[in-house]
Amino acid sequence: MELLPQLLINGVIFGSLLAIPAIGFTAIFAVLRFPNFSVASHATIGAFAGYAANVWLGLPTVPALLFAFTTAAAVGCISDEIALKPLRPYGALTAAIASIALTIVLENMVRLGFGNDLRGYNLPLMRDWRMYGVRVGPQQLQNLILALMIMTIVFLALKFTRTGKAMRAVADNPELAELKGIDPTFVGRLTVFFGMGLVGAGGMLLGLGTSIDPLTGFRFILPIFAAAVVGGLGSIPGSVIGAMVIGIGEELSILVLSATYKSAVGFFAIVIVLIFRPRGILGERKF
Amino acid sequence: MSILNRRLFLGASAAALAAPSLLGAQTMPIKLGSLTPLTGVGGTYGPSMRDAISGVINQVNEAGGLLGREVVLVSEDTQTSPEAAVRAARKLIDVDGVAAILGTWASSVTTAVAPLAWESRTMLMCVSGADSITQLPHQGFICRTQPNAELQINTAGEFMLREGATQLAWIGRQTPFAELSIHVLEKIAAENDFGMDSLIYEADKTTYRSEVDQILRSNPDFILLGGYAADTVVLLRDLWQAGYEGQIVGPAYAVNPSVLDTLPKDVTEGVFTWEGAPAVESAAYANVQQILGVEDVDPYSAQTYDHANLSILAMAAGEGTTGDTIQSNLRLISQGDGALVDNAVDGLAMLSGGINYSGASGPCDFDDIGDIVGTQFVFKLISNGVASVHSRT
Numbered sequence: 001m002e003l004l005p006q007l008l009i010n011g012v013i014f015g016s017l018l019a020i021p022a023i024g025f026t027a028i029f030a031v032l033r034f035p036n037f038s039v040a041s042h043a044t045i046g047a048f049a050g051y052a053a054n055v056w057l058g059l060p061t062v063p064a065l066l067f068a069f070t071t072a073a074a075v076g077c078i079s080d081e082i083a084l085k086p087l088r089p090y091g092a093l094t095a096a097i098a099s100i101a102l103t104i105v106l107e108n109m110v111r112l113g114f115g116n117d118l119r120g121y122n123l124p125l126m127r128d129w130r131m132y133g134v135r136v137g138p139q140q141l142q143n144l145i146l147a148l149m150i151m152t153i154v155f156l157a158l159k160f161t162r163t164g165k166a167m168r169a170v171a172d173n174p175e176l177a178e179l180k181g182i183d184p185t186f187v188g189r190l191t192v193f194f195g196m197g198l199v200g201a202g203g204m205l206l207g208l209g210t211s212i213d214p215l216t217g218f219r220f221i222l223p224i225f226a227a228a229v230v231g232g233l234g235s236i237p238g239s240v241i242g243a244m245v246i247g248i249g250e251e252l253s254i255l256v257l258s259a260t261y262k263s264a265v266g267f268f269a270i271v272i273v274l275i276f277r278p279r280g281i282l283g284e285r286k287f
Numbered sequence: 288m289s290i291l292n293r294r295l296f297l298g299a300s301a302a303a304l305a306a307p308s309l310l311g312a313q314t315m316p317i318k319l320g321s322l323t324p325l326t327g328v329g330g331t332y333g334p335s336m337r338d339a340i341s342g343v344i345n346q347v348n349e350a351g352g353l354l355g356r357e358v359v360l361v362s363e364d365t366q367t368s369p370e371a372a373v374r375a376a377r378k379l380i381d382v383d384g385v386a387a388i389l390g391t392w393a394s395s396v397t398t399a400v401a402p403l404a405w406e407s408r409t410m411l412m413c414v415s416g417a418d419s420i421t422q423l424p425h426q427g428f429i430c431r432t433q434p435n436a437e438l439q440i441n442t443a444g445e446f447m448l449r450e451g452a453t454q455l456a457w458i459g460r461q462t463p464f465a466e467l468s469i470h471v472l473e474k475i476a477a478e479n480d481f482g483m484d485s486l487i488y489e490a491d492k493t494t495y496r497s498e499v500d501q502i503l504r505s506n507p508d509f510i511l512l513g514g515y516a517a518d519t520v521v522l523l524r525d526l527w528q529a530g531y532e533g534q535i536v537g538p539a540y541a542v543n544p545s546v547l548d549t550l551p552k553d554v555t556e557g558v559f560t561w562e563g564a565p566a567v568e569s570a571a572y573a574n575v576q577q578i579l580g581v582e583d584v585d586p587y588s589a590q591t592y593d594h595a596n597l598s599i600l601a602m603a604a605g606e607g608t609t610g611d612t613i614q615s616n617l618r619l620i621s622q623g624d625g626a627l628v629d630n631a632v633d634g635l636a637m638l639s640g641g642i643n644y645s646g647a648s649g650p651c652d653f654d655d656i657g658d659i660v661g662t663q664f665v666f667k668l669i670s671n672g673v674a675s676v677h678s679r680t
Contacts, residue, residue: 003500010496108326116330118520120549128528137528210493211520211549215327219491251497259488259498260461 006134007251013140015247016147020202021220022227022239023154024195030171030234031184031191034092038079038099039199039224041106043217046072046200047207048110048119055122061208064121065146065201072200073193079106080192103217111214118211143205150201151240158236167191171234223250226266230273232280241281245269316359317608319344319598320385322375322400323591327367328490328515329392331545335579336390336414336591337362342578343595343631350632353599354606361385365392369399376400380407386602386610389594391415392587393515394436394463397429404428410601410613412594414587417463421656427614430657432590432648434563434664436464437471442664442680443511443536443561444475450534450559452509457485458502458522459513468513482507490518499525512537520546527554536561539586539667542674552672560674563648564665565589571596571629571647586648593646597621599631603638620644622652 021043028036049071053064079102087098128135158164169177170187178184203217223246231242249265257264273280321340323333337360344358352358361383363375372391379385380403387410391397394417401420404411405428413420413429416436421429447455457472459465469485476483484505488498499522502510510526510533512519519541526535539562547555565586566572575584575592598613600620605612620634625641628634634642644651652660668677 003497003504006500007497010494010500014494111326111330116326116333117545118331118516118549120520120551125524125528125551125554127530130530135529206493210524211517213330213517215491215517216493219493254497254501259486259501262489262492 002133003255004252005132007255008248009134009136011248011251012244013136013144013247014251015244016144016151017202017205018220018223018227018247019240019243020147020150020205021199021224022202022231022243023151023236024198024202025224026228026231026234026236026239027167027171027191027198028195029228030236031167032088032095032188034088034095034099035225035228035233036080036084036099036195037096037221037225038076038084038103038106039196040217040221041103041110042072042076042196042199043203043206043220043224044107044110044212044214045075045217046197046203047212047216048114049200050204050207051119051121051212055119058122061123061142061146065204068204069197069201072203073197075106076192076196076199077189080189080196085188107214107218114214116213118213120211121208123208137209139209143208147202147205150198154198154236163190222263222266223247226270230269230280232282235280235282238280238282242269245281314356316357317353317602318359318361318383318385319595320379320383320388321360321362321390321591322365322372322379322388322396323362323390324367324392324396325362325364327365328517329365329367331516331543332392332540332585332587333364333390335581335585335588336392338579339575339584339588339592340389340595342575343592343599347599347631347635350635353603353635354608356608358599365396367393367396369393369395372396373399373403376403380404380409385409386608387412387594387598387613389598390587390591394420397431398423398463401425401429404610407610408614409610410598410617412597414590418467419463421658425657427617427657428610430617430653430659432593432651432659433586434662435658436467438662439538439561439563439664440464440468440471440511441475443538444472446559446561446666446678447509447511447534447536448475448479450509452481452534454482454505454507454509456483456502456505456507456510457513458498458510459487460490460515460518461487462513465513468511472511488514488518488522490514492518493521495522495525496529498522499529499531503529503531508533510535512541514541516541516543516546520549523550523554523558535559536666538562539674542669543585544583544674547669547672547674555669555672558669559666559677560669561664561666562586564663564679565647566645566649569629569645569647571645574630575647584647589647593644593648593651596631596634596644596646597651600628600634600638600642600644603635618653622650 046068050064050068053059053067128137227242231238321337323336325333365372391413394415397413397415405425414433418435536559539560542560601613601616605616625643664680666677667674
C-alpha cells in the first residue's frame with residue numbers, strides 16, 4: 001500500500017492527458033450522434049504533426065501542440081466530408097463502421113509517409129522530482145498543466161462564445177437549434193474541427209512522454225472510448241470524469257491485479273456503468 | 288464402337304484435356320511465401336526480412352531457376368498480430384499454394400500459424416524464440432533459426448552473474464516466452480542465493496511508471512528486459528526518469544537501432560543487449576549486405592536469407608516443389624559431411640556431391656524437433672547512443 005500515493009499521482013496525470021481526446025470524441029458524438037472511432041488515427045496524425053513541428057521545424061512544445069491541433073482538425077474535417085458525412089444518413093452504426101475503416105486508411109497513410117520506426121520528440125529529458133516519497137516528472141507536470149489549460153479553454157469556449165453555445169444547442173436539440181437559425185451542418189463541421197483538433201493535441205501530449213509510431217492512436221482507443229462511456233457519451237464534463245476514473249483505475253489496478261490486466265479496467269468500467277447507470281456517470285447531453 | 292473402344296476414347300479424351308494442365312504444372316513458377324511483420328511492433332524488421340528472401344530468389348532465377356522453373360515470392364504482412372497472420376497464412380496456403388512460409392517473427396504469430404502449416408503440409412521456417420513452438424506436434428514442418436528462449440535467457444542470466452548481479456529482476460510484456468523467462472531467471476537466482484523479482488506488463492501502454500515503481504521496490508541491481516521495441520522504449524525512459532542506477536540488459540530486437548535513435552543518449556547509456564550472433568565473417572553475410580545494401584544486417588534478415596536458401600536447396604535435393612519435399616530434405620542439405628556452401632546458386636551446382644549449407648545466421652544445423660543448434664551470442668554495450676561489441680559466447 002505504500003505505493004498508493006504514487007499510483008494515484010500517476011493515475012491523475014494519465015487521466016488528465018486522456019481527457020483531452022476523450023472530450024473530442026464525446027463532443028463529436030454529442031453533435032453528430034455516432035461514435036467516431038477514427039479518433040485513433042487522428043491522435044496519431046496529431047502526434048506526428050507535433051513531431052514534425054518539434055523535430056523538423058524546431059518549434060517548442062506549445063507551438064508544436066497548436067500545429068498538432070490544426071493538422072488533426074484539418075484532416076478530420078476533410079476525411080469526415082469525404083468518408084463519413086455521406087454515410088451518416090444511413091445510421092450511427094454505418095457511420096461508426098465507416099470510421100473504423102477510415103482510421104485504418106489514415107493510419108496506413110501515416111505509415112506510408114513516416115514508416116514504422118519509433119520516433120521521439122526533441123525535448124530535454126529530466127529525472128523525476130521526488131517529494132514526500134512520491135515522484136513526478138517535470139515533463140509530466142508540464143503535460144498536466146497543458147492538459148488543464150486546454151480543458152479550461154474548452155469549457156470557457158463552450159460556455160461563453162456564440163460558437164460554443166451553438167454547439168451545445170445542436171447537441172441538446174438539433175431541430176430546435178435549426179428553428180433558431182443555427183445551421184446544424186456548419187456546427188457539425190465546427191465540432192469535427194475542434195473535436196479532432198483536441199484528439200490530435202491529446203495524441204501529441206500522450207506521445208510526449210513516450211515515443212510515437214503509426215499505432216500510437218490505436219493504443220488509446222479503448223481508454224478514450226471507455227472514458228467517454230463511463231462519463232456519459234455526449235457529456236464533456238462526464239468525459240473528463242470518465243478519463244480520471246479510467247486513468248486512476250488502471251494505475252491502482254496493479255495493487256490487486258497483474259499489470260497484464262490493466263486494460264481490463266476499461267472494459268470492467270464500461271460493464272459496470274452499463275449495468276448500473278447505462279447513461280454514464282453524468283448522463284448524456286450535459287454538453 | 289465397342290465398349291472397350293469407348294473407354295479408350297474417353298481415356299484418351301481425358302488425357303488430352305488434362306495434358307495442358309499437367310504440362311502447365313511442370314512450367315508453373317514455384318511459389319515461396321514470406322510472412323514477415325511489415326507493420327506493427329515488428330515492422331522495423333519485416334521489410335528487410337522480406338527483401339533478403341527476395342534477393343535469394345532473384346539470384347536463383349538469374350542462375351536458371353529451380354528444377355528448370357522460376358521461383359516467385361508471395362509476400363504477406365503479419366501486422367505482428369496472430370489474427371492477421373492467420374488470415375495471411377490461409378491466403379498463402381489456400382490461394383497461392385506456397386511450398387513454404389518463411390520469416391514469421393513474433394512467437395505469438397508463429398504459434399498461431401503453426402497448425403495451419405503442418406495440417407496443410409507446408410513448411411514453416413520462423414525466427415521466433417518461444418520454446419513451446421518446436422514442442423508442438425508439427426511433424427517436422429517447423430524449424431527455426433532463432434535460438435529458443437530457454438537458451439537465450441540462460442545465456443543472459445549467466446552474463447548478468449558475470450557482470451556482478453546479486454539482485455535480479457525481469458520485466459517484460461505478455462508473450463509466449465514470458466513465464467519461461469521468469470522461471471529460468473528464478474532458477475539461476477535460487478542456485479546463486481540471489482533475490483529475484485518479476486513483472487509481466489501489458490503491451491501497448493503509453494507509460495509504465497507504475498510498473499517501474501513496483502519492480503524497483505525489490506531494489507534490483509540488474510534488470511533483464513523482456514519486451515519488444517515499442518514498449519521497451521517507454522520502459523527504458525521510465526526507468527531512467529525513476530532514477531534507476533543499476534544495470535540493464537535487453538534483447539537486441541527490443542533495444543534496436545530505432546530505439547537508440549528515439550531515446551536521448553543518457554537513457555540508453557550503459558545498457559547491454561544480446562542476440563544470436565550472425566556469422567559476420569561469412570560470405571553469406573556479405574551476400575545479404577549486398578542484397579540489402581546495408582553495412583549492418585539485422586539477425587532476422589540474416590535468418591530469412593537462410594530460410595530462402597534452405598527451402599530452395601531442399602526442394603532441389605528432393606526434386607519436388609512441396610512442403611513435404613522441404614521437410615524430408617532439410618537436414619540432408621543443412622548438416623552432415625557435404626561440401627560447405629553459403630548460397631543456393633552454388634548449392635544447386637554442387638548438390639549431386641552432397642552439400643552442407645552454412646548461412647548468414649550461422650551453421651543452420653537443426654535438432655530433431657527443429658531447433659537450431661550451435662548458436663553463438665554476442666553482447667553489446669551501448670555508449671553514447673551506439674552499441675558496440677562487449678563480449679561473445
